[in-house]
Amino acid sequence: MTATTAPTKPGRVAATLPRTIRDIIVIIKRNLLRNLRLPQLIVLSTIQPIMFLLLFTYVFGGAIGGTLPDAAAGEYVNWLIPGLLVQTAAFGAGQTAFGLTEDLAKGVIDRFRSLPMARSAVLAGRTFSDLIRNGFVITLMLVVGFIIGFRYQTSFAGLIGGLALAMVFSFAFSWIMATIGLFVKNPEAVQAATFIPVFPLVFASSVFVPTQTMPSWLRAFADNQPVTVTVDALRGLILGEGALLPGSTVLGQASLSLFYSGLILAVFVPLSIRLYRRSVN
Amino acid sequence: MTTPIVRVEGITKTFGDTVKALDSVSLEFQPGIIYGLLGPNGAGKTTLIRVLTTLLRPDSGRAEVAGVDVLADPKAARTKIGLAGQFAAVDDYLTGRENVEMVGRLYGLSIAESKQRADDVLERIRLQDAADRQVKTYSGGMQRRLDLAASLVGRPEVLFLDEPTTGIDPRSRIDIWELISDLVDGGTTVLLTTQYLDEADQLADRIAVIDEGRLISEGTSDDLKDTLGGSVIELSVPEDRQAETIDALRAICGTEPLIHELTNEITVPAVEGAKTLTEVVRTLDAASITPNDIALHKPSLDDVFLTLTGRPAESEETEEPSTNGQRGRRRRRKQ
Ligand SMILES: Nc1ncnc2c1ncn2[C@@H]1O[C@H](COP(=O)(O)OP(=O)(O)OP(=O)(O)O)[C@@H](O)[C@H]1O
Ligand SMILES: [Mg+2]
Numbered sequence: 001m002t003a004t005t006a007p008t009k010p011g012r013v014a015a016t017l018p019r020t021i022r023d024i025i026v027i028i029k030r031n032l033l034r035n036l037r038l039p040q041l042i043v044l045s046t047i048q049p050i051m052f053l054l055l056f057t058y059v060f061g062g063a064i065g066g067t068l069p070d071a072a073a074g075e076y077v078n079w080l081i082p083g084l085l086v087q088t089a090a091f092g093a094g095q096t097a098f099g100l101t102e103d104l105a106k107g108v109i110d111r112f113r114s115l116p117m118a119r120s121a122v123l124a125g126r127t128f129s130d131l132i133r134n135g136f137v138i139t140l141m142l143v144v145g146f147i148i149g150f151r152y153q154t155s156f157a158g159l160i161g162g163l164a165l166a167m168v169f170s171f172a173f174s175w176i177m178a179t180i181g182l183f184v185k186n187p188e189a190v191q192a193a194t195f196i197p198v199f200p201l202v203f204a205s206s207v208f209v210p211t212q213t214m215p216s217w218l219r220a221f222a223d224n225q226p227v228t229v230t231v232d233a234l235r236g237l238i239l240g241e242g243a244l245l246p247g248s249t250v251l252g253q254a255s256l257s258l259f260y261s262g263l264i265l266a267v268f269v270p271l272s273i274r275l276y277r278r279s280v281n
Numbered sequence: 282m283t284t285p286i287v288r289v290e291g292i293t294k295t296f297g298d299t300v301k302a303l304d305s306v307s308l309e310f311q312p313g314i315i316y317g318l319l320g321p322n323g324a325g326k327t328t329l330i331r332v333l334t335t336l337l338r339p340d341s342g343r344a345e346v347a348g349v350d351v352l353a354d355p356k357a358a359r360t361k362i363g364l365a366g367q368f369a370a371v372d373d374y375l376t377g378r379e380n381v382e383m384v385g386r387l388y389g390l391s392i393a394e395s396k397q398r399a400d401d402v403l404e405r406i407r408l409q410d411a412a413d414r415q416v417k418t419y420s421g422g423m424q425r426r427l428d429l430a431a432s433l434v435g436r437p438e439v440l441f442l443d444e445p446t447t448g449i450d451p452r453s454r455i456d457i458w459e460l461i462s463d464l465v466d467g468g469t470t471v472l473l474t475t476q477y478l479d480e481a482d483q484l485a486d487r488i489a490v491i492d493e494g495r496l497i498s499e500g501t502s503d504d505l506k507d508t509l510g511g512s513v514i515e516l517s518v519p520e521d522r523q524a525e526t527i528d529a530l531r532a533i534c535g536t537e538p539l540i541h542e543l544t545n546e547i548t549v550p551a552v553e554g555a556k557t558l559t560e561v562v563r564t565l566d567a568a569s570i571t572p573n574d575i576a577l578h579k580p581s582l583d584d585v586f587l588t589l590t591g592r593p594a595e596s597e598e599t600e601e602p603s604t605n606g607q608r609g610r611r612r613r614r615k616q
Contacts, residue, residue, distance in 0.1 A: 019389070026386045030372065037374040037415065107370035111431070114334045116359040117387040 020118035027125025028132070031099065035133055045095070046137050049088040050144050056080055056208060057148060064209060071235070071242035073153060079243075081145045082162060082234035083207035085138055086227055089170035090202055092134035094194035096126055096174040097181030101190045104182075109276075123276055127174040134170045138163065153239045162237040165257055169230045172261035175268035182275035201227045206235075226260035233257045284348065286312035286439060286470050287333065292342030294328055294494075302328040303339065304494040310487055312438075315465055317485025318474040321590075325494040326474035327367055330443050333472070334364045347438045360388075363437030367444050369428035373417035377408055377427050380416060381434050388435035398434050406430045406460060422453040429457070433464070440464065442473040446480060458484055478583050492590045506580045513584050514551045514558055516575035517544070518565075529564050533557065539587050548584055551577060 035042050061076035072079040100123075103109045112122050142150075142163075152159045177194055184190045204218060205211070205227040211219050222228055223245070235243035236250030244253065288309040294302045302325045310316045318326050331337035333344055335355035344351040347361040371380050378399055385395030403412045406426050416424060425445065432440060445461070446454045461471055461484060475481050481488045482502050490498040490505070498505055514534075518526045523545070530538045530549045534557065538549040551557035558577045565572060 023387060026383060030375065030383055033379070034372070034374050107366050107368050108372065110331075110336055110366055111364065111370040111384070112387070113336055114359060114362065114364040115384065115387045115435075116356065116389060121387075 020121060023118040023121035024125045024128065027121050028129040031126060031129035032132060042133065042136065045092065046140050049084060049091070049137065049141050052087070053080065053084055053141060053144060054148070060208070067210065069243050071153060071239040073151070075149060077145060077148060077150045078153065078239060079235070080208070081142070081150045082238050083231045084141065085163070085166045085234060086169060086231045087202050087207050088138055088141060089134060089166045090173050090198050090227060092137055093130065093170055093173035093177045094191070094198065095133065096130045097177040097184070097190050097194050098187065099126055099130070100178060100181035101185055101187040104185055105187050119277065120273055123178055123272055127171060127178060130174050131167060131171045135167055138166060154237065158237040162234040165230060165233055165237070165254060168258065168261045169226070172264040175265055175272055178272040179268050179275060182272055201225055206231050226257070226264070229253055229260060230257040283311055285309035286347055287316070287472060288345040289329070289333070290343040292329065292332055292339045292344060294332065294337065294339045301494045303332070305342070306491065306494070306496050308489050308496060308499060312470045313465065313468060314486040315461060315471045315473065315484055317481040317488040318472065318491060319478065319481045319488050320491040321476060324491045326491065327443055330364070330441050330472070330474060334362055334441050335359055361438045363432035363435055363440045365428045365432040365442050365445060367447070369424040371416050371424055371427050371431065374415055376413050376415055377419070378403060378412040380427060381431050384431040385434040395434070402430045402433050407456070422449045425449055426453070426457065429460070437469065439470045439472065442471060444474050444476065447476070478581070478586060490586065490589055497589050498585070505585045508585065512551050512554050512577055513548055513580045514561060514575065514577055515546055515548050517546050517573045518570055519573065520545065522570045525568060526565065526570055529568065530561065533560055533564060548587060550588070
């Protein structure tokens with residue numbers, strides 16, 4: 001009885017690009033609706049970076065102000081904002097890991113995997129919706145920054161360029177977080193796991209203070225890692241070339257930041273898609 | 282003979298090195314029926330459903346659904362199936378309608394089409410009044426029904442329902458039974474798992490009994506009952522006479538009698554019906570054992586289960602795994 005080996009109908013849904021994009025949009029909508037329906041979620045995740053902004057500005061501002069390059073125009077908040085934008089981009093990306101583990105735990109991913117939808121849509125939908133969400137948080141932070149005295153020293157275009165760079169970085173970081181989420185799988189455990197890459201990158205960097213005072217071994221890392229490179233690129237774009245270390249250029253740092261983001265995507269997009277395909281609860 | 286709509290051949294799946302969730306399971310059935318997969322906790326029901334719905338790759342074996350080789354072409358298989366998993370996979374912060382429409386879109390339907398079908402399905406499942414409320418306000422039973430609605434929206438040829446009525450009150454349970462029967466009348470094939478014998482008995486046209494990853498019996502409810510040779514004798518005797526009684530029954534019936542742990546009732550197949558019963562009564566009388574209770578009846582699926590697995594079917598509660606009691610614990614024999 002081999003009748004059932006009849007050729008599989010070529011009615012197979014090819015993952016055509018328009019179909020993939022459509023599926024991604026459906027997932028983005030779903031994820032964003034959650035943020036809209038649970039406004040506490042976004043309020044709470046905005047409070048933390050804004051608290052950072054206020055605390056650092058008023059607690060450390062006085063002490064650090066004097067050691068800053070002239071490009072900061074004597075205001076710590078000018079120096080801090082580009083750093084915090086990148087920090088928020090990195091922390092916010094952690095949401096990607098959390099959202100995925102939650103969907104895994106609730107069986108939603110099982111449902112998606114049993115549907116004839118594009119395989120990449122769940123991850124892409126998740127990272128894009130987190131990008132939109134992080135864009136919102138970052139914009140809000142910038143507004144608070146303006147209120148407490150932040151002023152860009154270059155041009156509006158420079159500011160927008162800086163924001164765009166931070167968003168690209170946030171998107172790339174989301175894919176690292178997607179990989180972590182699919183690897184850890186457990187919503188309770190994942191929060192701690194996301195800190196593992198975020199903490200060293202954010203604190204051993206130029207986010208809060210210039211790297212000059214760090215021990216040389218740490219500085220070698222701090223000066224060259226993606227968060228510092230991106231923060232420096234933002235400072236260059238927002239405050240001018242004077243904010244950079246001697247020898248580096250705005251274009252150089254911006255290109256290097258984009259290169260890092262590209263590298264992260266090249267590694268973690270395929271990795272997370274592979275993990276997704278295998279993810280079994 | 283028509284082509285089977287689901288065909289499983291020698292599927293084996295081991296988790297880790299030791300847990301054999303499926304041990305060379307083979308089965309097949311025709312379209313347009315309800316096929317019941319019956320087994321206690323940990324039998325491997327969910328694992329088999331996961332293999333058939335492309336969620337899990339088995340270690341070996343073949344699986345075909347609606348003419349598509351699930352392992353070779355999972356993408357095509359997904360266009361033919363609907364799945365409602367063991368736990369409702371719905372988004373609490375979306376409304377019922379949004380949940381169903383989203384799944385419709387992901388099946389590839391247009392916006393208008395998915396709206397239309399969501400309407401149909403929600404009405405069918407009698408959730409239209411709650412359709413525009415966020416799912417977090419739904420009761421557990423409503424969430425299960427919504428999950429079922431979502432699995433229907435793509436009009437699948439084969440619907441997989443993993444314990445569709447577990448944790449649902451008796452009234453809603455009957456609603457779901459009716460719905461499933463309607464679906465099958467409309468031409469859908471349903472494979473459902475259950476731990477409840479009465480559910481399999483009432484609903485399923487054919488039943489596969491699985492236990493510890495192995496298919497131990499397959500057929501219609503009547504087929505299964507017939508394996509016990511028509512009828513069974515059920516009796517209870519004073520505890521101090523139990524061992525003796527068991528020996529006598531074994532001698533008469535030629536099979537090992539089973540003792541229900543809680544009730545101490547003894548069950549044994551009565552191959553020759555009333556004649557066997559008479560013989561048992563006579564023998565017990567001669568040994569001056571007076572049964573507390575004795576009856577001859579058509580076997581229930583419960584008896585089938587007891588005979589096939591050597592233990593009663595699990596009802597709601599399962600004991601904690603640490604007791605690791607295994608079969609012996611349930612068979613109380615005093616020798
Ligand atoms: N992902 C997994 N990793 C390890 N073991 C697993 C996994 N999934 C299932 N198992 C094991 O495989 C066996 C069969 O599990 P399965 O979930 O298929 O049982 P079931 O019949 O659906 O049980 P229940 O009625 O409790 O839902 C069990 O022993 C279970 O512990
Ligand atoms: Mg199960």
